[in-house]
Amino acid sequence: MKSLPRLSPTSYALLGLLARGPATAYELNNIMQTSMLRVFWPRADSHIYSEPKKLLSHGLVSEEKEKVKGRDRTNFTITAAGRDALAAWLAEPDAATHRNQAEFMLKVILAEGGSPDDIKATLARALETTRTETRMAIAGIQHIIDSPEAGVRKGMPWNGMAANLMADILIARLRWAEYATEAAAAVPDDSDRAAKEDIGLAAYQRALQRLQAELDP
Template sequence: MTDRNRTLTTTAYALLGLLDIRPWTTYELAKQVARSLRLIWPRAESNVYEGPKALVAHGLATARQEHVGRRPRTVYAITPAGREALRQWRAEPGAGPTMEFEALLKVLLGDASDKESLLTNIRAARDWADRGQQICADIGRGYVQDGGPLPERLPIISLTFPFLLEFAELVERWSERAEQEVRRWPDDPTPADADLSQFQRAAALKPAAGG
């Protein structure tokens, strides 16, 4: 990978990957990012609108001005250099997931919390899981009913989609178990009895190589 391409962020490569599928206007890119990436790579819409300009500056994309009626719009397309940069990026091992889960963090640091504060954050996690499953349901119905907006990509999408659905289901299962457990605790959770079953299950797992 060239030094120039090393300056690109993962978000820039994500946009480049979308441009590899077909040309998009900035508005279309923002909609596609919201549809397909928000559960695995959520980014502010402002980043999506500015990102293609950086790709053009690096020679990895082109920008073409068009008009729809009197309204101007910019259409971005990938260049051969962009496809080569994307090929190199795809070939490198990607990093594993990095979790930012504020509700879980508040539960983890809940030693001095009251019972209701713990339940509030556990319910917030469940609400997130409900929204995630609804997003997956909407996407799933689209592909089942009419093949979705990019049916030619279905084999690739079918690899990643189950992870998103199962992760949302995992958070829901955890939140349900956690709520049931905390409801049994006294208002001051400090003296509550710990459930050691998951520690015992983990202890029985095969140790990592070299561990």
Template sequence: MPVKHGLLALLSRGPATTYRLKKDFDLTTGRSWPLNTGQVSTTLRRLERDGLLERAAGASDDDSAEPWRLTDAGRDELARWWLSPVSRKHQGRDELMVKLALAVVVPDVDVTALVQRQRSAMQRLLHDVTRARRAVEPGDLTARLVLDHHIFTTEAELRWLDAVEGELARAGHGLPSPSAATPAERSEVNR
């Protein structure tokens, strides 16, 4: 979720100061995506520049205590965002996926050790998030949803790491580098 849409959504509840928006964003995301005040301030000024929000009447440019509010264009943008499904088309940019893809073609990288280190880190994260989820009050729907998402995505990454290990075992860790392999060999490896 772009930060800008998160801030627009929070402003749809009514005017709010930069500090209040930062605090509400952190609380709403279960502090899983903490923002710093500078990031919030910069995003708000960009949204103002784009005509999606405005300062309360009489507020100076530097006065962060004055509330921000949505413009009609901001409400329209937020409505478009609510109606649009989230695109997963850029998942290939995931750092771990790229790291592992490179590790299998770069000499002298212990891919199995890399997978094991990542698995250990993910298991610690899953333990921590599960413990945090158990501590959530029954009425705190926002925190439950956010933490459940973290649990499910961490479990999925652990399953993917198991699949990576299986592929590495079947390949015998002997994958040729893309530049050294012939087109037929590359085609065989990609099957």
């Protein structure tokens, strides 16, 4: 039996989408960038657009070229080998770790290198961005609930379960941004090092108590 090629999680994500039906690279990227997948596996457009050709080279998808309204269009379809690879990946154990990447959090963690106004502006943007993303999530979930067509409701019931983690993350981000914005406003611009350490240690203590309460109520 031929061994499976080494693939990235992004490759498997696209195989999973193609297992639901044929799609173009544009359609795959649109799903990756606008659906719940973006919350848990964000990737640049260029990365996603390069994946179908890689899958094609491994025989995991096939392609069919056509012209639509004078434009070239390439549809990708998962092959039997692609379904086998997807099934093998889904059965693999993993570390079940969750990693977040957020540039604004780097600015928060390293904020002492800038001005008080800089960090306050960063936190204000974080709060507004999270509110916008929450509104988008609400609209997306409402669309799924209100749309009976099967194409909108693919991935049930697991996508519904994943939506609850997405909701928890967005709610946590909202609460944190509100807390951090208020806490930053309470820090005097002329605070000395000792005062900043006291405020920081109080925040660490708050985090510790909340974690302990969740793990061992």
